[in-house]
Amino acid sequence: MGMFSSKKGKEMPAISTASLPDIIFMLLFFFMVVTVLRDAELKVSVNTPSASELTKLEKKSLVNYIYVGRPMKKWQATYGTSPQIQLGDKFASVEEIPLFLENHKITVPEVQRPGITTSLKVDGTVTMGIVTDVKTALRKANQLKVNYSAKPKSD
Amino acid sequence: MARRKPPEINASSMADIAFLLLIFFLVTTTIVEDKGVLVRLPPWSDEPPENLKMNTRNVYSVLVNAENQLLVRGEPASLETLKENTKIFISNPQRLENMAEDPKKAIVSLRNDRGTNYETYLTVYNELKAAYNELRDEMANRRHGKDFEFLTRDQQRVIASELPLVISEAEPTNFGEEQ
Numbered sequence: 476m477g478m479f480s481s482k483k484g485k486e487m488p489a490i491s492t493a494s495l496p497d498i499i500f501m502l503l504f505f506f507m508v509v510t511v512l513r514d515a516e517l518k519v520s521v522n523t524p525s526a527s528e529l530t531k532l533e534k535k536s537l538v539n540y541i542y543v544g545r546p547m548k549k550w551q552a553t554y555g556t557s558p559q560i561q562l563g564d565k566f567a568s569v570e571e572i573p574l575f576l577e578n579h580k581i582t583v584p585e586v587q588r589p590g591i592t593t594s595l596k597v598d599g600t601v602t603m604g605i606v607t608d609v610k611t612a613l614r615k616a617n618q619l620k621v622n623y624s625a626k627p628k629s630d
Numbered sequence: 631m632a633r634r635k636p637p638e639i640n641a642s643s644m645a646d647i648a649f650l651l652l653i654f655f656l657v658t659t660t661i662v663e664d665k666g667v668l669v670r671l672p673p674w675s676d677e678p679p680e681n682l683k684m685n686t687r688n689v690y691s692v693l694v695n696a697e698n699q700l701l702v703r704g705e706p707a708s709l710e711t712l713k714e715n716t717k718i719f720i721s722n723p724q725r726l727e728n729m730a731e732d733p734k735k736a737i738v739s740l741r742n743d744r745g746t747n748y749e750t751y752l753t754v755y756n757e758l759k760a761a762y763n764e765l766r767d768e769m770a771n772r773r774h775g776k777d778f779e780f781l782t783r784d785q786q787r788v789i790a791s792e793l794p795l796v797i798s799e800a801e802p803t804n805f806g807e808e809q
Contacts, residue, residue, distance in 0.1 A: 507659075531665050602746060611674070619673060621671055622666040623669065
C-alpha cells in the first residue's frame, strides 16, 4: 500500500490548455473554407425544386444570383403576393437585369468572363411566365450559361 | 544582478477569442450547397428562327400545359415514363420507323405555357437530361467499362458527339398565366 500513497500531498499537475486555441483555430479555418459568406438577405421565399442531374457551381466569384419567388410576409404589404425578382438585396424588374449582369461582369477579370454563370434560384410554385421573361432578358444580354438551382433528389 | 525569468503570457483567454471568431463565422455563413441543372440558352436573335423542315420521326416533342399536364408526340403522357420513353426514342433499339433514325439526328423539343409551374418544368427538363446522361453512361460502360464522368476528356468528347444533348425550347404559349 505504501508505494501508492507516496504521491499523496503533492499537487495535481495542471492540465495545459496551451494547445486549445490551436484546436479552435483549426475548426475556425475548416468552417471558413467550407462555407460562403451570406451575401444577400432573401426578400422572396425560395424553395427550389429537387432534381437528379445536378452540376456543382465551381467558382463562386464567377456566379451571379437571380432570385424569383413570392415576397416574404413582411414585404407583402408593399409588393403584393405575385412572384417578384430579387437582384442583389432588393426587388427589381426584368429591365434591371442587364445592368445587374454588367455590374457583376466588371468585377471579373477579362479572361474569366466566358465562364460567368447565372444561378437562377426560383421557387417551385412560381409559374413559367416570369421565368421566361428572365430567360429572355439573359439571352438578350448574351448571358447564356445558366444554372437552375435545385436540391438533390433523395430517392 | 539576478536575472529574472520573463513572465509567461497567459494564453487561456486565447481559446475564448478563437471561439468567438468561430461562432461569428458559423452565424454569418452558409454551407455551400449550390447545385443545379446546368443549361445553355440559345443566343437571342431578333429575326424569327428559320422554319427548318425536320423529319417528324426525329423530333420528340414534349408539351407542358398550364395544368402541368404532358403531351408527348401528340399523346398524353406521365412524368414517370418520360425518361424511359425518351431513351427508347433516342436510341431506337428496334429500328422502328417512327423513332429517331440516329441519335445524332434526334431532337427533343420542349414547349411549355407561361402558366406552367416552374417545378413541373424543371422536373421535365431534368428527366430529359437524365435520359441523355443515362444513355451516355450506358455507352461509356459498353466501350470503356466505366461511367461517363470517369472517362478522359477525349473519350467523353467522342461519346458526347455521338449522343449530342439537343433540347430545343420553343417560345412558350400563353394560355394560363396567373395574373
